[in-house]
Amino acid sequence: MDVLFLSRLQFAFTIGFHYIYPPLSIGIGVILVLVEGMYLKTNDELYERMAKFWVKIFGLTFAMGVATGIVMEFEFGTNWAAYSRFVGDVFGSALAAEGIFAFFLESGFLAILLFGWDKVSKKMHFFATLMVAFGAHFSAVWITVANSWQQTPAGYHVVGNALRARAEITDFWAMVFNPSSMERLSHVLMGAWQAGAWLVISVSAYYLLRKQHLKFAKQSIKIGLIVAIIASIMQLVTGDISAKGVSKHQPAKMAAAEGHFDRSAPASMYLFGWVNEEKQEVQFGIGIPGMLSWLIYGDASKPVTGLNAFPEKDRPPVNIVFQSYHLMIAIGTGLILLALLGSFFWWKGTLFEHRWLLWIFVFAVLGPQIANQVGWITAEVGRQPWIVYGLMRTSDALSEAVQANAVIASLIMFTFIYILLFAVFIYLLDNKIRHGPEVEAETEETHIA
Amino acid sequence: MDLNIIWFIIVGVLFAGYAILDGFDLGIGALHLFTDTDEERRLMINSIGPVWDGNEVWLVTGGGALFAAFPEAYATVFSGFYIAFMLFLLALIFRAVAIEFRSKQPMKWWRLMWDIGFSLGSILAAFLIGVAMGNIAYGVPLGPDHVFAGTFFDLLTPYAILTGITTVALFMMHGAIYGVLKTEGELHDKLRHWVRRSIIFFILMYVITTMMTLLYVPHMAEPFKNHPVLFIVPVITLLAIANVPREYYYANDFKAFLSSCAAVLALLALFGLGIFPNMVYSTLEPASSLTIYSAASSERTLTIMLIIAVIGMPLVLAYTFSIYWIFRGKVRLTESSY
Numbered sequence: 126m127d128v129l130f131l132s133r134l135q136f137a138f139t140i141g142f143h144y145i146y147p148p149l150s151i152g153i154g155v156i157l158v159l160v161e162g163m164y165l166k167t168n169d170e171l172y173e174r175m176a177k178f179w180v181k182i183f184g185l186t187f188a189m190g191v192a193t194g195i196v197m198e199f200e201f202g203t204n205w206a207a208y209s210r211f212v213g214d215v216f217g218s219a220l221a222a223e224g225i226f227a228f229f230l231e232s233g234f235l236a237i238l239l240f241g242w243d244k245v246s247k248k249m250h251f252f253a254t255l256m257v258a259f260g261a262h263f264s265a266v267w268i269t270v271a272n273s274w275q276q277t278p279a280g281y282h283v284v285g286n287a288l289r290a291r292a293e294i295t296d297f298w299a300m301v302f303n304p305s306s307m308e309r310l311s312h313v314l315m316g317a318w319q320a321g322a323w324l325v326i327s328v329s330a331y332y333l334l335r336k337q338h339l340k341f342a343k344q345s346i347k348i349g350l351i352v353a354i355i356a357s358i359m360q361l362v363t364g365d366i367s368a369k370g371v372s373k374h375q376p377a378k379m380a381a382a383e384g385h386f387d388r389s390a391p392a393s394m395y396l397f398g399w400v401n402e403e404k405q406e407v408q409f410g411i412g413i414p415g416m417l418s419w420l421i422y423g424d425a426s427k428p429v430t431g432l433n434a435f436p437e438k439d440r441p442p443v444n445i446v447f448q449s450y451h452l453m454i455a456i457g458t459g460l461i462l463l464a465l466l467g468s469f470f471w472w473k474g475t476l477f478e479h480r481w482l483l484w485i486f487v488f489a490v491l492g493p494q495i496a497n498q499v500g501w502i503t504a505e506v507g508r509q510p511w512i513v514y515g516l517m518r519t520s521d522a523l524s525e526a527v528q529a530n531a532v533i534a535s536l537i538m539f540t541f542i543y544i545l546l547f548a549v550f551i552y553l554l555d556n557k558i559r560h561g562p563e564v565e566a567e568t569e570e571t572h573i574a
Numbered sequence: 575m576d577l578n579i580i581w582f583i584i585v586g587v588l589f590a591g592y593a594i595l596d597g598f599d600l601g602i603g604a605l606h607l608f609t610d611t612d613e614e615r616r617l618m619i620n621s622i623g624p625v626w627d628g629n630e631v632w633l634v635t636g637g638g639a640l641f642a643a644f645p646e647a648y649a650t651v652f653s654g655f656y657i658a659f660m661l662f663l664l665a666l667i668f669r670a671v672a673i674e675f676r677s678k679q680p681m682k683w684w685r686l687m688w689d690i691g692f693s694l695g696s697i698l699a700a701f702l703i704g705v706a707m708g709n710i711a712y713g714v715p716l717g718p719d720h721v722f723a724g725t726f727f728d729l730l731t732p733y734a735i736l737t738g739i740t741t742v743a744l745f746m747m748h749g750a751i752y753g754v755l756k757t758e759g760e761l762h763d764k765l766r767h768w769v770r771r772s773i774i775f776f777i778l779m780y781v782i783t784t785m786m787t788l789l790y791v792p793h794m795a796e797p798f799k800n801h802p803v804l805f806i807v808p809v810i811t812l813l814a815i816a817n818v819p820r821e822y823y824y825a826n827d828f829k830a831f832l833s834s835c836a837a838v839l840a841l842l843a844l845f846g847l848g849i850f851p852n853m854v855y856s857t858l859e860p861a862s863s864l865t866i867y868s869a870a871s872s873e874r875t876l877t878i879m880l881i882i883a884v885i886g887m888p889l890v891l892a893y894t895f896s897i898y899w900i901f902r903g904k905v906r907l908t909e910s911s912y
Contacts, residue, residue, distance in 0.1 A: 213645020
């Protein structure tokens with residue numbers, strides 16, 4: 126196995142594993158702000174118990190995010206030294222800004238969130254929660270800006286040539302607001318809100334099914350549903366804007382996502398299918414002819430650039446992008462329907478009576494997680510063979526000093542640790558959920574229910 | 575003073591912030607297994623509970639700043655020290671999750687497992703920081719393209735191992751003094767005892783490292799020879815270190831802690847002055863060394879980053895001070911403790 130493949134595998138694995146946690150922190154952060162805000166307003170101890178319970182879950186996901194995130198900060202240097210030399214001037218600034226503006230804010234106020242219940246006033250605790258949630262959002266801002274610059278580089282020029290070439294900033298704000306950063310950021314954030322909201326809904330549905338902590342669960346599920354419905358519908362909008370942006374700035378990615386080969390022809394949008402790359406067609410699929418053209422240009426007969434417009438060495442792997450993209454859309458659509466269905470029954474006043482729906486809710490927590498993962502696979506694999514779109518190839522980005530056996534060793538190490546950590550994380554999460562919120566006044570309420 | 579020097583100092587300050595703050599976390603971790611009861615171990619962990627994670631952010635931000643300001647140095651060091659760095663990450667991961675996971679289950683084997691993870695993770699992290707610094711001081715084989723031309727085992731020179739152990743000793747002393755400040759009763763008395771031992775351990779290591787540096791790494795002493803006025807820095811270092819046992823003897827624990835902080839800072843200043851203007855010294859060909867000029871980003875980026883730092887650092891200091899203020903005093907175990 127070559128260093129390129131191994132390093133890509135390691136990066137994909139470590140970032141994929143890391144990305145389980147930050148969306149949860151961002152999403153639960155939003156829920157915590159709502160819950161603590163309600164507590165401040167109503168003084169109802171129910172909200173206090175909710176806050177204390179979700180803070181514990183938050184603490185767990187946050188610790189996992191920190192432990193796996195520190196790897197990411199340094200992996201550019203360890204495995205992608207040539208890339209780091211080439212982009213450090215531009216990309217490094219965004220990472221440094223993330224540290225200064227986001228991580229300090231987040232970790233500082235997290236201490237108050239976790240341990241400050243008796244040390245600070247209620248208002249101060251709410252403020253700390255707000256700051257932690259802001260910090261989590263800021264970190265999404267800077268890292269998405271950095272990644273978006275890889276997708277649609279702007280505000281830079283290339284200095285030097287051949288091995289000594291590197292990108293330097295010419296316009297900081299053009300780099301920050303590069304053509305894809307804001308649309309991708311909003312898409313990332315809505316994905317994160319959904320991850321948090323569906324965790325809350327899932328846990329609450331589980332309590333409702335087990336007839337435990339009913340008051341707590343009913344209130345939590347409602348707050349979760351509100352966030353879920355807002356985020357999932359917003360996701361449709363941000364997804365649409367992102368797709369239009371991709372077709373404009375990275376046409377090869379869009380073409381791969383829909384298995385569209387014709388150099389220039391109206392394109393269909395598939396519900397599912399399998400791309401046969403040899404025959405250059407989508408098999409076993411159902412597609413809506415002209416739908417992609419219509420979504421991008423508002424005109425079903427407008428031509429969309431296909432993969433054949435690019436030399437073979439500039440095309441991304443088609444099927445991986447196609448499948449992950451369609452899985453993301455399918456799950457996203459499913460989550461919208463599910464949130465609408467939940468809201469409908471809530472409006473009818475029968476939300477807590479449909480056990481089948483509650484069971485679906487319990488498992489729906491996996492939805493945003495899978496959609497977030499495959500969404501990133503679409504974005505990153507779809508950018509290939511470039512590490513910086515149109516500027517630097519992934520194969521030119523490796524560390525010169527790192528041999529295959531070293532990467533095999535670290536890959537084995539990460540596989541082993543991450544499997545262990547994941548098992549422990551799930552075990553502790555399950556434990557916390559089974560233990561449930563602190564039981565006060567709840568016993569008597571269970572009888573009433 | 576040009577931008578490159580300012581950034582050399584800023585990156586230095588960030589790593590010094592990390593060494594002073596996470597240094598005592600790692601020291602507490604290194605001493606952790608010497609405690610006996612579960613309650614003592616909980617007190618040890620909770621003494622750093624609210625702050626360790628913010629302390630680690632200094633490292634992450636230092637790494638980001640190094641990436642932004644000196645990308646060549648970032649790329650060369652982390653790819654060159656690949657295996658060492660992976661082990662360092664392993665240590666930090668185990669340290670982090672052990673703190674979070676340990677208290678979540680009451681089983682003895684469970685707690686012991688995470689105690690070991692916490693303690694060995696801390697010791698390994700401290701050791702590897704020292705090894706990395708030893709190598710940077712001694713110099714590493716750098717080819718003309720600034721690419722590291724050695725292996726993992728080339729990094730484990732006797733000198734680097736010595737600086738590794740010295741760093742563990744320094745953090746043990748620093749952590750023990752922090753522990754004395756944060757605890758009371760029996761554990762407090764134990765920690766007082768360990769402070770005495772770790773001061774002796776550190777001072778021994780410090781003297782040996784200094785002698786070895788002067789004998790085998792003469793280029794580290796060049797700047798002081800060329801600019802005698804800089805000799806004030808080693809003198810301050812020595813005074814700070816000597817003041818630790820002095821304050822400790824008079825039971826001025828907080829002042830002993832401040833002296834220990836000053837000692838960490840002064841040692842890093844010594845290191846920074848010693849390697850200046852190099853960031854990575856090449857043992858093959860001095861011309862291949864990465865300096866604060868050949869490793870740096872463009873002037874425009876350094877300027878933009880300086881603006882970011884000027885806006886960001888006061889905020890960072892404000893959060894840091896408020897957290898330490900809110901969680902001041904002796905650590906107590908409550909229901910939200912680890």
